Amino acid sequence: MVLDVVWAVKWLTLCAQAMAEHRVELIELDRAIGDSDHGENMDRGFQAVLDKLAEAAPETPGAALKLTAMTLMSKVGGAAGPLYGTAFLRAAAALGDSAEIEPAAWAGALAAARDGIVARGKAEPGDKTMVDAWTPAAEAARAAAENGGPDVLTVLVAAAEAAEAGAVATDPLMARKGRASYLGERSIGHRDPGAASTALILRAAVGAAA
Amino acid sequence: MKKLINDPRSVVEESVQGFGLAHAGLVTVSTDPTFITRKEAPVNRKVGLVSGGGSGHEPLHAGFVGQGMLDAAVPGAVFTSPTPDQILPATLAVNSGAGVVHIVKNYTGDVLNFETAAELAEAEGVSVRTVLVNDDVAVEDSLYTAGRRGVGGTLLVEKIAGAAAERGDDLESVAGIGERVNANVGTMGVALSACTVPHAGSPSFDLGEDEIEIGIGIHGEPGRHRIPMENADGITERLLEPVLGDLKVQPGDKVLLFVNGMGGTPLSELYIVYRRAAQILADRGAVVERSLVGNYITALEMQGCSISVLRLDDELTELWDAPVHTAALRWGV
Numbered sequence: 001m002v003l004d005v006v007w008a009v010k011w012l013t014l015c016a017q018a019m020a021e022h023r024v025e026l027i028e029l030d031r032a033i034g035d036s037d038h039g040e041n042m043d044r045g046f047q048a049v050l051d052k053l054a055e056a057a058p059e060t061p062g063a064a065l066k067l068t069a070m071t072l073m074s075k076v077g078g079a080a081g082p083l084y085g086t087a088f089l090r091a092a093a094a095l096g097d098s099a100e101i102e103p104a105a106w107a108g109a110l111a112a113a114r115d116g117i118v119a120r121g122k123a124e125p126g127d128k129t130m131v132d133a134w135t136p137a138a139e140a141a142r143a144a145a146e147n148g149g150p151d152v153l154t155v156l157v158a159a160a161e162a163a164e165a166g167a168v169a170t171d172p173l174m175a176r177k178g179r180a181s182y183l184g185e186r187s188i189g190h191r192d193p194g195a196a197s198t199a200l201i202l203r204a205a206v207g208a209a210a
Numbered sequence: 211m212k213k214l215i216n217d218p219r220s221v222v223e224e225s226v227q228g229f230g231l232a233h234a235g236l237v238t239v240s241t242d243p244t245f246i247t248r249k250e251a252p253v254n255r256k257v258g259l260v261s262g263g264g265s266g267h268e269p270l271h272a273g274f275v276g277q278g279m280l281d282a283a284v285p286g287a288v289f290t291s292p293t294p295d296q297i298l299p300a301t302l303a304v305n306s307g308a309g310v311v312h313i314v315k316n317y318t319g320d321v322l323n324f325e326t327a328a329e330l331a332e333a334e335g336v337s338v339r340t341v342l343v344n345d346d347v348a349v350e351d352s353l354y355t356a357g358r359r360g361v362g363g364t365l366l367v368e369k370i371a372g373a374a375a376e377r378g379d380d381l382e383s384v385a386g387i388g389e390r391v392n393a394n395v396g397t398m399g400v401a402l403s404a405c406t407v408p409h410a411g412s413p414s415f416d417l418g419e420d421e422i423e424i425g426i427g428i429h430g431e432p433g434r435h436r437i438p439m440e441n442a443d444g445i446t447e448r449l450l451e452p453v454l455g456d457l458k459v460q461p462g463d464k465v466l467l468f469v470n471g472m473g474g475t476p477l478s479e480l481y482i483v484y485r486r487a488a489q490i491l492a493d494r495g496a497v498v499e500r501s502l503v504g505n506y507i508t509a510l511e512m513q514g515c516s517i518s519v520l521r522l523d524d525e526l527t528e529l530w531d532a533p534v535h536t537a538a539l540r541w542g543v
Contacts, residue, residue: 027409031410031412031414031415035429035430036289036430037287037288037289037407037409040287040409041287041290073293073294073295073326074293077264077291077293077319078286078290078319079291079318081291081323082294082319082322082323082325082326083322121318176355178318178356179317179318179356179429181355181356182349182356182427182433184355
């Protein structure tokens with residue numbers, strides 16, 4: 001399996017499918033500690049990404065991710081639009097013009113995405129935000145790339161599993177950033193919607209390589 | 211719940227279309243991307259004022275576009291901030307060369323999207339100054355939250371900064387006056403019932419028949435704490451005391467008292483709240499020089515209200531009194 005532009009387009013297509021399938025679930029998570037719009041916005045954003053990909057036919061994975069970034073930034077709104085937009089833009093910049101993504105490059109792209117989200121949203125690990133899914137995902141991908149040799153699927157799986165565990169681990173946290181932070185202790189016991197959608201995105205990356 | 215809509219996904223689009231048709235003499239509605247501009251924009255040599263945010267708070271912000279207030283309003287999806295691809299063309303459309311002030315409510319999404327748009331506008335040679343509104347005293351500990359929210363005070367900032375721009379103030383002065391209003395206003399709200407976002411289909415939170423939520427924001431996001439229902443005077447005291455404490459209102463202070471409805475509470479009840487609030491201010495020796503009562507910054511059909519107090523000085527009073535002609539606020543013209 002190579003992570004080329006065909007994989008990238010399939011990944012983004014699976015992201016759109018996942019957002020449509022989990023739309024109501026994300027709305028419900030957001031309803032509990034936010035304002036009920038995350039599932040709707042992510043679904044609308046990734047449907048727009050599909051339209052753009054069909055029009056533009058990008059030639060490299062980086063180009064596909066850059067197109068995704070610009071579309072999410074202009075279509076999603078809320079905090080998620082600029083945050084995911086920045087994440088995909090930084091990942092695209094890290095990948096450059098490469099036709100294929102090596103394991104270490106994927107780990108590097110995830111780290112760049114995470115750094116972009118932190119720079120834009122000013123959240124730290126433990127604040128009960130999407131950073132709590134991106135941070136373990138980037139670290140797991142780096143560790144897997146260092147230990148696992150050339151098998152890229154191992155790296156994708158490591159990142160997805162770490163993001164999923166990171167999302168689950170937001171349940172007991174008290175929110176300190178974003179709209180849930182206004183709830184204080186009442187945010188405890190709920191999963192962060194942004195961490196949940198991050199896990200869906202990184203799981204879709206595995207699905208595209210399978 | 212029942213809603214007077216055609217399709218949950220076209221609520222904002224169809225509502226904005228209707229607004230444009232109803233107020234064709236005041237505003238121009240642009241579509242794809244959606245934003246609303248004052249008919250005469252850009253007004254020669256005047257600083258442009260742009261505000262925006264999620265829809266569902268009508269008449270905020272489109273209802274305040276016109277002479278003496280905003281030059282453009284940028285509506286997002288319901289309770290979702292607008293995107294830079296809307297904010298940027300709205301900013302360019304109202305720039306006469308004197309620069310543009312962005313009036314932004316302090317919510318993470320609004321701040322991030324307006325910040326991005328301001329950077330893009332600067333790159334196109336437009337000077338942008340941002341006035342962040344964060345008047346909600348319900349949010350106590352800024353260190354562990356995204357900071358105080360922008361609520362009822364937003365209208366006061368838009369009106370007074372709009373009057374400053376209309377009289378010919380430059381970019382720094384208009385922004386400075388907006389910041390002065392924000393520094394002197396405090397607001398606290400209450401919800402008696404939740405609201406239902408059209409595409410979500412169920413209420414944004416569950417509130418018992420005999421419960422109220424103190425410190426509510428304007429997006430149906432839960433507030434500071436939940437208490438059993440009380441009468442209007444009791445609720446008014448709970449809302450006003452933290453505001454007066456935050457502003458450190460002294461005897462002799464001149465203030466503007468603004469009782470804002472959340473969309474589902476009748477005007478008669480808002481006046482009952484106003485009555486008690488005015489009594490409390492009088493007991494404190496404060497002088498209520500100006501007042502405003504009505505549904506101006508709403509949360510769909512939520513029942514409840516917010517109370518804002520703005521400490522006035524002569525200049526702010528003069529700017530408040532200046533002529534304004536918008537769909538939702540009009541006097542002196």
